[in-house]
Amino acid sequence: MTQGAIPNHVAIVMDGNGRWATRRYMPRVAGHKKGMDALRACLRHCGERGIKVLTVFAFSSENWNRPAEEVSGLMELLALALAREVPQLKTEGVRVHFVGDRDALSDKVRAGLVQAEADTAGNSRLVFNVCFNYGGRWDIAQAAARLAAKGEAITERSLDAALALAHVAAPDLIIRTGGERRLSNFLLWQAAYSELYFSDKLWPEFDDAALDEALADYAARERRFGLTSEQIAPAADRKAA
Ligand code: IPE
Ligand code: IPE
Ligand code: MG
Numbered sequence: 001m002t003q004g005a006i007p008n009h010v011a012i013v014m015d016g017n018g019r020w021a022t023r024r025y026m027p028r029v030a031g032h033k034k035g036m037d038a039l040r041a042c043l044r045h046c047g048e049r050g051i052k053v054l055t056v057f058a059f060s061s062e063n064w065n066r067p068a069e070e071v072s073g074l075m076e077l078l079a080l081a082l083a084r085e086v087p088q089l090k091t092e093g094v095r096v097h098f099v100g101d102r103d104a105l106s107d108k109v110r111a112g113l114v115q116a117e118a119d120t121a122g123n124s125r126l127v128f129n130v131c132f133n134y135g136g137r138w139d140i141a142q143a144a145a146r147l148a149a150k151g152e153a154i155t156e157r158s159l160d161a162a163l164a165l166a167h168v169a170a171p172d173l174i175i176r177t178g179g180e181r182r183l184s185n186f187l188l189w190q191a192a193y194s195e196l197y198f199s200d201k202l203w204p205e206f207d208d209a210a211l212d213e214a215l216a217d218y219a220a221r222e223r224r225f226g227l228t229s230e231q232i233a234p235a236a237d238r239k240a241a
Helices: 017-022 028-048 061-065 068-084 086-091 107-119 136-149 156-162 208-219 235-240
Strands: 009-013 053-060 094-099 126-134 173-176 195-198
Touching: 017 028, 028 053, 028 068, 028 126, 028 208, 053 061, 053 068, 061 068, 061 126, 068 086, 068 107, 086 094, 086 107, 094 107, 126 136, 136 156, 173 208, 195 208
Parallel strands: 009 053, 009 173, 053 126, 094 126, 173 195
Antiparallel strands: none
């Protein structure tokens, strides 16, 4: 794989935690815990592979409708991650951003998110966006509402700049684990020209080798952005390649 073929920004729908646990006769929350281990390893591996931005879908706007026990388990996991994982991220050069509607989160968690962002603000090796209480529709609507409140024209450019992920370029590669072939309200705006990769592995089983497979698949694709193949790579270049 050539270095140029490494995506700058990888985004992941970490799906399959519940099924991973259920197959083992464990509570679904145990699957989410295991999913956090997988995420820790994945983040490290992304850094090793030279990926500059990792964005993960941790909790969707729609996930509130799950059983209360699972929702509270996920909130506890977020609080635990803030306490246990952030100090490590700080030493590893990772800058964390939380992306999503914070209004529904507890004061303590909200303060934790602000603190984690401040603690890692000086880092630049890898940007890590955690989408929590996030939905692509929420993001587009909040961006439009903010522009309208300021009396600004809504254009592709102004809307793009008002989105919650405006601090990074659009994802080059979106991976979804867990076997489903859908976006489930993830990065609706930003996915316009992302390469999509679906893995049947459940998220807790998505290891370094699985990520490398996804990266190899990405490296073999031709991104055309509406152009023709000849415009992207003239025939002479192709023979040389
Ligand atoms: C993804 O795993 C994590 C969250 C949605 C929080 P799931 O919990 O959706 O796992 P499955 O799809 O039920 O197996
Ligand atoms: C998407 O997974 C959300 C996260 C991974 C956080 P879901 O499990 O909620 O998606 P659906 O319900 O299968 O579409
Ligand atoms: Mg799921």
